[in-house]
Amino acid sequence: MSTQFISQPQDAFRLGDFLLEGFAQPDWTEFRGASAFVKRSGTKHIKGAMKAFVARGGVIRFTAGVDAGGTSEQGLRDLLDAVDNGAGIFVYGNGSSSTFHPKIYLFRNNQAAHLVVGSGNFTEGGLYTNYEASVLLKLDLSVPADQEILDAVTESLDIWSTSTEGECFLLDAALLERLTAAQKVPDERIARAEERMVREAAGDEVENIFTWRGVRAAPEAAAVILPVEDNVDIDPEDEDDQALEVPQYPPVTPQTGNHTTFLMTLQRTDVGVGQTTRGAQRRSPEIFIPLIARDTDPDFWGWPRLFVPDAGWAGPTDKHGRGKMDRTNVMVRLGGATFPITMWYNPDKKDLRLRSEYLRSAGDIGDIFYMQRTNGAGGFSYYVEIVPVGTNRYNSLIPHCNMSVRNSHKLFGYL
Numbered sequence: 232m233s234t235q236f237i238s239q240p241q242d243a244f245r246l247g248d249f250l251l252e253g254f255a256q257p258d259w260t261e262f263r264g265a266s267a268f269v270k271r272s273g274t275k276h277i278k279g280a281m282k283a284f285v286a287r288g289g290v291i292r293f294t295a296g297v298d299a300g301g302t303s304e305q306g307l308r309d310l311l312d313a314v315d316n317g318a319g320i321f322v323y324g325n326g327s328s329s330t331f332h333p334k335i336y337l338f339r340n341n342q343a344a345h346l347v348v349g350s351g352n353f354t355e356g357g358l359y360t361n362y363e364a365s366v367l368l369k370l371d372l373s374v375p376a377d378q379e380i381l382d383a384v385t386e387s388l389d390i391w392s393t394s395t396e397g398e399c400f401l402l403d404a405a406l407l408e409r410l411t412a413a414q415k416v417p418d419e420r421i422a423r424a425e426e427r428m429v430r431e432a433a434g435d436e437v438e439n440i441f442t443w444r445g446v447r448a449a450p451e452a453a454a455v456i457l458p459v460e461d462n463v464d465i466d467p468e469d470e471d472d473q474a475l476e477v478p479q480y481p482p483v484t485p486q487t488g489n490h491t492t493f494l495m496t497l498q499r500t501d502v503g504v505g506q507t508t509r510g511a512q513r514r515s516p517e518i519f520i521p522l523i524a525r526d527t528d529p530d531f532w533g534w535p536r537l538f539v540p541d542a543g544w545a546g547p548t549d550k551h552g553r554g555k556m557d558r559t560n561v562m563v564r565l566g567g568a569t570f571p572i573t574m575w576y577n578p579d580k581k582d583l584r585l586r587s588e589y590l591r592s593a594g595d596i597g598d599i600f601y602m603q604r605t606n607g608a609g610g611f612s613y614y615v616e617i618v619p620v621g622t623n624r625y626n627s628l629i630p631h632c633n634m635s636v637r638n639s640h641k642l643f644g645y646l
Contacts, residue, residue, distance in 0.1 A: 232370055232377045237349065239363040240446040246336070246351040246365060247276055247358030247449065253338040253345065254280035257287070263337040263388050264353075265294040265323075267330065268301030271419055272355035274309035275452040281313040294321040294391045294399070295353070296331035297410060303419045304411050306353070307402060320402040321392045322410070333391070334365075337384065344370040344381050359449035408481050411571065412560035418570045480569050480610020483562050488531030490645035493602040494632050495524065497594045497617075498641050516588035518600065521636045524643045525576075525583045531604060531645070532574065532583060533558055549578040564611040565593060593617045599628050 239245050253259060254277070262284065285291060291314045295302050302322075310320045323331045334357070336347045349365020351357035370377040394401050410416045501518045525532050538556035548554045558574040572587040594600060599618040605611060618625045632642035 235367040237365040251280050254284040259338040260340045261290045263292050265333045265335045266353040267296040267332040268352040269295040269306035270303045270354040271305035273353045273358050274306050278309050278313045292319045292392050294323050297322050297324045297415045298330040304416045305419050323399045355449050483607040485607045486604035486612040488604050489528045492646040495600045495643040497598050502594050516591045517584040517586050520583040547578050562611040563613050565615040569611050
């Protein structure tokens with residue numbers, strides 16, 4: 232056995248290099264691994280090499296953690312795509328406060344194994360640019376001591392990649408949809424938008440203690456070249472289209488209603504991040520739908536049929552005996568993103584609220600919130616646009632915001 236200490240980002244050799252070289256090595260027949268966090272920032276560098284490894288007969292068995300929001304929907308989707316639609320990809324979690332946190336990467340055949348154990352997650356930072364520490368072990372399996380080390384490692388990897396109800400699951404498209412709807416794996420685009428909003432809200436009020444220091448960048452992610460079927464002609468002018476990655480979302484239940492579209496002018500309570508004063512609490516990420524708007528077409532919102540009483544609610548009830556009611560995991564499409572939101576009603580608040588940082592951060596005061604119900608075929612129940620003041624589309628829609636709200640400047644309407 233030989234050992235090598237890997238210190239990122241100082242060393243010339245980094246964890247991402249180890250993975251790319253391993254998948255390209257024709258002598259390896261199997262890759263095993265586990266990582267607490269998996270994100271597209273990391274998978275985009277390795278996905279093509281994984282595909283090629285599987286295409287030539289290599290076996291992959293890998294486990295991703297889904298705790299603490301560290302693994303993204305896009306990262307898991309890349310693993311599904313890279314490994315025969317997910318064969319051999321597992322997710323592991325614990326409903327308690329214990330976090331699934333290992334980082335193990337192993338290439339092997341019947342004679343030898345190369346093993347990295349360290350701190351690097353399957354993210355761009357973990358593979359290339361973060362400060363990480365790992366140990367590379369090169370094992371000779373004809374040596375009993377080396378075989379014992381491999382056996383101990385694979386014993387844990389086997390536990391973490393054996394389907395166990397409520398703990399370890401073989402990943403497929405249906406499970407990924409459940410994980411996304413349950414907000415166990417965030418959409419990276421939404422997470423980045425929320426992080427940017429927090430930074431912008433803090434502004435110059437937060438002291439910058441540490442000096443910015445650049446590190447060696449990650450390499451350019453290699454393009455994935457897929458084989459072209461025989462007798463299929465590709466127009467050279469269309470070659471760029473072959474590389475486009477179009478996400479496919481499973482269909483959802485069609486959204487009913489007497490109208491197709493809801494329109495509402497956004498007010499101060501519907502936009503922005505709220506308080507930016509240090510120590511003050513930010514507003515909740517919600518858009519406020521007046522009850523008169525909800526009750527004009529209850530089916531449009533799924534009210535109350537699709538709402539579930541909050542079992543922990545101990546507050547007042549309305550005249551119908553309803554307390555707090557929630558409709559969770561409502562799939563919405565805005566811009567290029569499809570993501571879940573929560574609708575909720577609280578008799579104390581006197582309105583219906585749409586909880587989503589992504590929705591709230593998209594508009595400005597006076598813009599029109601445009602919400603269209605769908606047949607669910609695209610994987611979302613509602614299509615949303617924010618129509619800015621001063622545009623031709625705004626001018627065509629504002630006459631349809633012809634209903635007012637008592638004690639408010641808000642206007643709404645249906646189409």
